[in-house]
Amino acid sequence: MSCDQWQAxxxxxxxxxxxxxxxxxxxxxxxxxxxxxxxxxxRVQFKRAVKTAGLRFAPSxxxxxxxxxxxxxxxxxxxRFRWVLATAxxxxxxxxxxxxxxLQRQNLVxxxxxxxLADLHVSTLASSNxxxxxxxxxxTVKPWFQGKIPFTFNLPDLQNTDFALFGGRxxxxxxxxxxxxxxxxxxxxxxxxxxxxxxxxxxxxxxxxRSFSVETWARDGLRYVVVGxxxxxxxxxxxxxxxxxGQA
Amino acid sequence: MCVxxxxxxxxxxxxxxxxxxxxxxxxxxxxxxNREDAEDLVQETYxxxxxxxxxxxxxxxxxxxxxxxxxxxFLTSRTGLRATMTVALVDEDEGPSVQAxxxxxxxxxxxxxxxxxDLLQAALEELPVHFREVILLCEVEEMSYQEMADTLNVPxxxxxxxxxxxxxxxxxxxQKKLQKA
Numbered sequence: 001m002s003c004d005q006w007q008a009x010x011x012x013x014x015x016x017x018x019x020x021x022x023x024x025x026x027x028x029x030x031x032x033x034x035x036x037x038x039x040x041x042x043r044v045q046f047k048r049a050v051k052t053a054g055l056r057f058a059p060s061x062x063x064x065x066x067x068x069x070x071x072x073x074x075x076x077x078x079x080r081f082r083w084v085l086a087t088a089x090x091x092x093x094x095x096x097x098x099x100x101x102x103l104q105r106q107n108l109v110x111x112x113x114x115x116x117l118a119d120l121h122v123s124t125l126a127s128s129n130x131x132x133x134x135x136x137x138x139x140t141v142k143p144w145f146q147g148k149i150p151f152t153f154n155l156p157d158l159q160n161t162d163f164a165l166f167g168g169r170x171x172x173x174x175x176x177x178x179x180x181x182x183x184x185x186x187x188x189x190x191x192x193x194x195x196x197x198x199x200x201x202x203x204x205x206x207x208x209x210r211s212f213s214v215e216t217w218a219r220d221g222l223r224y225v226v227v228g229x230x231x232x233x234x235x236x237x238x239x240x241x242x243x244x245x246g247q248a
Numbered sequence: 249m250c251v252x253x254x255x256x257x258x259x260x261x262x263x264x265x266x267x268x269x270x271x272x273x274x275x276x277x278x279x280x281x282n283r284e285d286a287e288d289l290v291q292e293t294y295x296x297x298x299x300x301x302x303x304x305x306x307x308x309x310x311x312x313x314x315x316x317x318x319x320x321x322f323l324t325s326r327t328g329l330r331a332t333m334t335v336a337l338v339d340e341d342e343g344p345s346v347q348a349x350x351x352x353x354x355x356x357x358x359x360x361x362x363x364x365x366d367l368l369q370a371a372l373e374e375l376p377v378h379f380r381e382v383i384l385l386c387e388v389e390e391m392s393y394q395e396m397a398d399t400l401n402v403p404x405x406x407x408x409x410x411x412x413x414x415x416x417x418x419x420x421x422x423q424k425k426l427q428k429a
Contacts (some may be wrong), residue, residue: 008428011411050368050372050418051388059273059287063273070291070298239275
């Protein structure tokens with residue numbers, strides 16, 4: 001390679017922009033060629049001189065302070081927007097977490113209540129004296145509860161239905177007193193529990209609890225829960241009767 | 249010597265932009281060629297950059313981004329338009345040519361030291377703006393070719409070509425001034 005060709009690469013060499021093998025080749029040539037090494041030295045000095053000459057202007061302290069004030073403590077809109085988004089996202093996650101946690105806790109509480117009601121239903125029927133007032137007459141059963149529980153309720157007229165009232169008793173669910181009525185249909189016993197609504201928090205729905213059909217609803221501040229091993233259809237019919245009595 | 253590309257940069261606008269203030273001002277003054285216009289240019293650059301920082305891709309070359317904004321602001325300013333209108337057209341698509349080297353003055357003639365600073369500054373001032381800026385970005389700001397390409401928004405080949413011609417023009421101008429002196 002001629003010196004002209006080497007010298008054509010000198011600027012890129014001194015700028016540190018040659019490839020490693022090209023650098024090595026030019027290094028080797030510069031060690032053996034006085035003309036090219038002299039040229040390289042002159043260019044290095046020229047570069048240094050340009051750098052020194054180029055560092056010429058300095059901003060005044062006043063101007064520096066003026067611009068700094070404009071940018072200091074002012075996150076750009078993009079960042080501010082990102083912060084708002086991030087904060088909102090954290091907020092949403094927090095609320096979602098709290099809601100999920102609350103719903104899970106509520107679900108556990110409700111599951112526990114359903115289990116207790118199913119237990120009450122089973123244990124009452126297993127007792128030798130399942131009811132304290134034995135009567136098929138709603139006008140006997142309903143007054144019996146007066147003074148025993150802190151609320152009153154209506155019972156349906158069962159004429160022309162397959163249902164029969166067997167009786168009732170005072171029961172407790174988590175220390176809350178309530179009415180426990182027992183109805184019968186084709187030898188199946190169905191428990192109807194009535195509690196103050198604010199003391200027994202259950203969502204309105206039909207479900208299965210340990211193979212029992214369960215129906216629950218709230219009306220006039222009372223929570224009704226129907227539990228029994230009768231068919232869901234019969235449970236629904238008794239539910240409809242009780243609801244219609246509640247409206248009376 | 250031009251250095252390799254800047255490492256990726258992260259931080260707030262203030263953290264990234266404040267350390268560049270003095271060098272941006274120096275560059276702006278070289279472009280605008282007077283203090284008042286340079287201050288306007290730097291101020292406008294910082295305002296534009298602050299506004300656009302949301303669109304800056306964190307981790308990429310912030311310095312090149314800032315210089316690009318400053319340069320674009322200059323080119324669209326009255327001073328910048330006037331400066332670029334006086335620039336002779338140069339074929340920049342060619343790579344760095346041997347021609348540029350052969351036009352160069354002899355090494356002895358361009359051997360210049362600090363005593364000739366005024367002379368060199370005058371030669372830099374007289375250079376067409378697109379030569380002046382590429383020389384300053386390389387020699388003063390020590391940008392890599394890639395960083396200069398990012399700043400000037402041109403291919404690396406154009407950077408090399410322009411830099412080669414700018415150096416040749418500067419050496420020639422210095423040589424003439426030395427002869428006059």
